[in-house]
Amino acid sequence: MTSTELERLRVALLQQLRELDDMPFAALLTGARLAGHRELTEAQLRAELAYLGDKGFVAPVAKPLSPENKRWRLAAAGRDFLAESGL
Numbered sequence: 001m002t003s004t005e006l007e008r009l010r011v012a013l014l015q016q017l018r019e020l021d022d023m024p025f026a027a028l029l030t031g032a033r034l035a036g037h038r039e040l041t042e043a044q045l046r047a048e049l050a051y052l053g054d055k056g057f058v059a060p061v062a063k064p065l066s067p068e069n070k071r072w073r074l075a076a077a078g079r080d081f082l083a084e085s086g087l
Contacts, residue, residue, distance in 0.1 A: 001044070005037070006048070008035075008037075009037050009040070009048060010052060011087060012031070012032055012035040012036075013028060013031075013049070013058070014057060014074060016031045017072060017078065018074050018082060022072060022073040023071060024069060024071050025049075025071070025072070028045060052078065056076075056078075057074070057075055057078035058075055059072070059073055059075045061073050
């Protein structure tokens, strides 16, 4: 992926998470593919979520009963980024 494609993917993920309190991994993958990232693999999405998490833009949602079913939420830094960018 080019740097421009990565940026578009990251923004698409943040925008998806803004719409719901939290989203499962599979829904984020489907949404990203529908947003034009058709070749996105699960491994690439995991890497991007980890990157956005490291930046403080997204955070995993604690699931004590089923930790293998990862869910993600938009963090304050991600919400601020979208607002400051006019997105």
